[in-house]
Amino acid sequence: MKREFMEMMHFRHACKIFDSQKRVPKEDIEYILEAARLSPSSFGMEPWRFLVITDSGLKNELKPLCWNQDQLSTSSFVVVIKAQKEILKPNSEYVKKMFQRRDLPQERIEAYIKKYSEFMRDKLDNESLFCWSAKQCYIAAANMVDAAAAIGVDSCMIEGFEKEPVEKLLKIDRKFEEVALIITFGYRIKEAPKKVRLPLNELIEWIE
Numbered sequence: 001m002k003r004e005f006m007e008m009m010h011f012r013h014a015c016k017i018f019d020s021q022k023r024v025p026k027e028d029i030e031y032i033l034e035a036a037r038l039s040p041s042s043f044g045m046e047p048w049r050f051l052v053i054t055d056s057g058l059k060n061e062l063k064p065l066c067w068n069q070d071q072l073s074t075s076s077f078v079v080v081i082k083a084q085k086e087i088l089k090p091n092s093e094y095v096k097k098m099f100q101r102r103d104l105p106q107e108r109i110e111a112y113i114k115k116y117s118e119f120m121r122d123k124l125d126n127e128s129l130f131c132w133s134a135k136q137c138y139i140a141a142a143n144m145v146d147a148a149a150a151i152g153v154d155s156c157m158i159e160g161f162e163k164e165p166v167e168k169l170l171k172i173d174r175k176f177e178e179v180a181l182i183i184t185f186g187y188r189i190k191e192a193p194k195k196v197r198l199p200l201n202e203l204i205e206w207i208e
Ligand SMILES: Cc1cc2nc3c(=O)[nH]c(=O)nc-3n(C[C@H](O)[C@H](O)[C@H](O)COP(=O)(O)O)c2cc1C
Pocket: 012, 013, 014, 015, 016, 069, 156, 157, 158, 159, 160, 161, 181, 195, 196
């Protein structure tokens, strides 16, 4: 398990071009999406929604809005992660539902809702709400690319896109949600370049 996990971490790389002839089977797409679904989120709000695009026409339309990156046109499928906003407001039915689904006594649920309302107090403007929500989306994104690597599927996260034109193309209502991140998936046609990372001793400070 320990060794396999690290092998998977090394296998995953930002794949710049995929084999456009190869398609990821539906059950493997669902496996990757399940990793997103099981991801942790602050207060368990699951503030992500996923648009899964396999349609070549739409992938090609997205490409020029994503810095013309080949990953868009050559990928087998694309996941657009939409960060929710409106439903996260403390008085929403959604928030109530997310706490009530837990097997907890009513007073504990009410305490959670109160805590959440206090926590969200300074995050209720549009930008802060999007930022908080997008942070959670990135966690789901990391789990998706790692799950993909575990089954030999390559990926590339795409932050290089023009946000508003993409949202317009995908008919996203910005009052309710915004695009946090795009991820492309497929199979590599080139070997992955050497991994470059800072050494651990430059990253870590131990307090013992
Ligand atoms: C949030 C995020 C956004 C990224 N956006 C792009 C992108 O738009 N295009 C691209 O080619 N790579 C993108 N990358 C890939 C990074 O450049 C890459 O992960 C980094 O250089 C490390 O290389 P590796 O993933 O191959 O180990 C993105 C990575 C992350 C985490």
